[in-house]
Amino acid sequence: MELEAAAILGKLIGAGLAMIGAIGAGAGIGIVTSGAVQAMGRNPDATGTIQTNMILGIAFAEAVAIYCLVVALLILFVF
Amino acid sequence: MEKLGLNLGYILVQVFNFAILLIVLIKWVYQPILGLLDKRRATIAQGLEDARIAAEARDNAEQEAAKIKAAAQAEASKVVREATERAEVAVKDVRAAAEAEAAKIREEAKTDAEEERTRILGDLRGQVAALSIAAAQKLVGDALDEKRQHTLLDEFFSGVKSGKVVVLSGSDFKGASAEVVSALPLTSAEQDTVKTDILAKTGAQAVSFRVDPSILGGLVIKVGDKVLDGSVSGKLEGLRSNLR
Amino acid sequence: MTDTPKKRVWGRWALLAIIILSILTFFKPWGFGLGIGVIQPHVQLPAEPVPPITIMLGVVAALALVFSIVLKRVEGLFMAAWFVILAVLPLFFGFTWTNTLTAMVISDTVLLLIAFAIYNAFKSGSLVPKGISGAVEALLEVIYNLTEGTAGKWARFIFPWFATITLLVLVSNWSELIPGVDSIGVLEHAPAGVHGYAVQDLGFAETIVKAPAAAEGEHAEAEAESFVLVPYVRALATDLNFTVALALIAVVMVQVAGIRSQGTRYFTKFWNTGTMFSKPIFGVIDFVVGILEIVSEFSKILSFAFRLFGNIFAGAVLLFVIGSLVPVFAQAGFLMLEFFVGLIQAIVFGMLTMTFMAQATQGHGEHHEEAHA
Incomplete structure (x- = not known):
């Protein structure tokens, strides 16, 4: 019983630690969006192209956070 | 894999499902929509081509129009010039006619005014004479009888004494026409007298009468280029120069 | 509004x-x-087995058949046949029907209806489609213009994949917003090691509730009353099989696009020995980069699959948690969030597929920045 409780505790702590990686993705998405918005402000005609590339960049940055999330979910619900 | 729920059978089911959806969507959705897009693009391209042709046609038309406009302007300016000339001639004619008319009207008006003045002064003459006699009677008493006074006054105004024109006596000059100026209008009897006398003495063909109150009395007779001054003002002037 | x-x-x-x-x-x-009281339902990653929906599959197959006959197009028959196969599979092959497969059939049906509406609208000759078909047409036009701007002359080849992935993911993501999805299902005994709940009869339906206070102390009795809810329908993208299948299709099509555009020259991207002997040091580096390209293709599969799965599964868990914390009204705001997440993930999945395919058609030189995706 003690062991089981320790395993659950370890799972929860591990899932929480896994989500630390989302910090980088958050900062990255912020940088991408800030750059894109500045570019759109300077050159509104290029908004379409910039938006497309911005969404792609956000998707790449977000992928890292998603990996973290998936690891956390795996820890919580699978193992 | 087990705990993730991954299973080759399910993956294959999903792949088949996707393939069949893809076929249905390509045939029922994408092909019609892409066809529509192509048609729309072709329409737009056709529209642009049409617009280009129309622009060319318009350019040609504009050049043509410019040519026509230039010709029309030349024609128009010619017509305008002719019209202006014609109008100037017409204006000149009209103005001349109008001036003649105006001169005639002015002349008539002048004559009318002259006659009117003559008539009024004629009316005045009797009253002036009566006033003068009344004033003279006050001054000199009843030295003269009234008939005598009238005769004197008539002589004073008309310069005619017992059927003869006073200024003409003792003078002899001839002329074709004569003008008689009196201070007040002469009566028709006096005019006849003056006329016959002048005609007899000067051999003039016509005599005209004029009224000029500034000569005060007597007559001024112009025969040809000579002037016989029998007026009261002339006499006064002579008196003044003598007294000086 | x-x-x-x-x-x-x-x-x-x-x-x-x-x-x-x-x-x-x-x-x-x-x-x-x-x-009823508020409980946090059990969350399970693999799709749960549920009773097969044979009747519904029969109805949908009949619908596809009718559409096929009305439009005089053969494609509807494929669809009908596929639904019949799906209905037969559990009977003969011991195939376990899951709740995400039900969601898949629902998404298929919605797309079939949309396809029918659009084809009907175009067949009747109206150049300006109205209603839902007009909206889908506008979306597809945007997608096509995007594809053409990125891929140029390969747009006609890439567009169907981009559009189909986007539409399917969009419809399946939004099916999560239907009331009853994730919340109506069968009550089953909890599997071993899972905390269950007691069942309360509401007259018209049964629901799981917190176990009564008396029962909580005695472990054995609580175990007897342990039930979990297995929903009839669960969002399609919360099943890894679906996202992995889509990711496989996308990555395979990227290779197909590369081979179709460049022929065998495409493989020099992965096995680059051309400069190995002319420029010794850089040649080796190029070779290693080629090997890394192979790794990057596999990482693309993982990235595609787990991005979609992670977003939608996390969204479902988020809705559970919010629902159990604040049961009244608060979920509405998060449903709004899930609406946008579903839209964005659909567009991102499709657009990444399109971009990778377009880059594969363009050959060497431009495939460094996406290697880490």
Whole structure:
């Protein structure tokens, strides 16, 4: 019983630690969006192209956070 | 894999499902929509081509129009010039006619005014004479009888004494026409007298009468280029120069 | 939002009534109401097995058949045949039907209806489609213009994949927003090691509730009353099989696009020995980069699969958690969030596929920045 409780505790702590990686993705998405918005402000005609590339960049940055999330979910619900 | 729920059978089911959806969507959705897009693009391209042709046609038309406009302007300016000339001639004619008319009207008006003045002064003459006699009677008493006074006054105004024109006596000059100026209008009897006398003495063909109150009395007779001054003002002037 | 004021007032009262009803459902504020209480349902990653939906599959297959006959197109027959196969599979091959497969059939049906509406609209000759087909047409036009701007002459080849992935993911993501998805299902005994809940009979239906206080102390009895809810329908993208299948299709099609455009020259991207002997040091580096390209293709599969799965599964868990924390009204805001997440993930999945395919058609030189995706 003690062991089981320790395993659950370890799972929860591990899932929480896994989500630390989302910090980088958050900062990255912020940088991408800030750059894109500045570019759109300077050159509104290029908004379409910039938006497309911005969404792609956000998707790449977000992928890292998603990996973290998936690891956390795996820890919580699978193992 | 087990705990993730991954299973080759399910993956294959999903792949088949996707393939069949893809076929249905390509045939029922994408092909019609892409066809529509192509048609729309072709329409737009056709529209642009049409617009280009129309622009060319318009350019040609504009050049043509410019040519026509230039010709029309030349024609128009010619017509305008002719019209202006014609109008100037017409204006000149009209103005001349109008001036003649105006001169005639002015002349008539002048004559009318002259006659009117003559008539009024004629009316005045009797009253002036009566006033003068009344004033003279006050001054000199009843030295003269009234008939005598009238005769004197008539002589004073008309310069005619017992059927003869006073200024003409003792003078002899001839002329074709004569003008008689009196201070007040002469009566028709006096005019006849003056006329016959002048005609007899000067051999003039016509005599005209004029009224000029500034000569005060007597007559001024112009025969040809000579002037016989029998007026009261002339006499006064002579008196003044003598007294000086 | 441009409704008449009368309608808006009506909607406001309806909203208030729903809020009051939900309060009465979960609590007993004046000793009145159901007072179900709030629990956090069990979350399970693999799709749960549910009874097969043979009747529904039969209806949908008949629908596809009717569409096929009405439009005089053979493609509807494929669809009908596929539904029949799906219905037969559990009977003969011991194939376990899952709740995400039900969601898949629902998404298929919606897309089939849309396809029918659009084809019908174009067949009747109207150049300006109205209603839902007009909206889908506008979306597809945007997608096509995007594809053409990126891929140029390969747009015609890439567009169907981009559009189909986007539409399928969009419809399946939004099916999560239908009331009853994730919440209506069968009550089953909890599997070993899972904390279950007691069952309460509401008259018209049964629901899982917190076990009564007396039962909590005795472990054996609580175990006997342990039930979990297995929903009939679960969002399609919460099943890894679906996302992995889509990712495989996308990555395979990227290779197909590369081979179709460049022929065998495409493989020099992965096995680059061309410069190995002319420029010794850089040649080796190029070779290693080629090997890394192979790794990057596999990482693309993982990235595609787990991005979609992670977003949608996390969204579902988020809705569970919010629902158990604040049962009244708060979930509405998060449903709005899930609406946008579903849209964005659909567009991102499709657009990444399109971009990778377009880059594969362009050959060497431009495939460094996406290697880490």
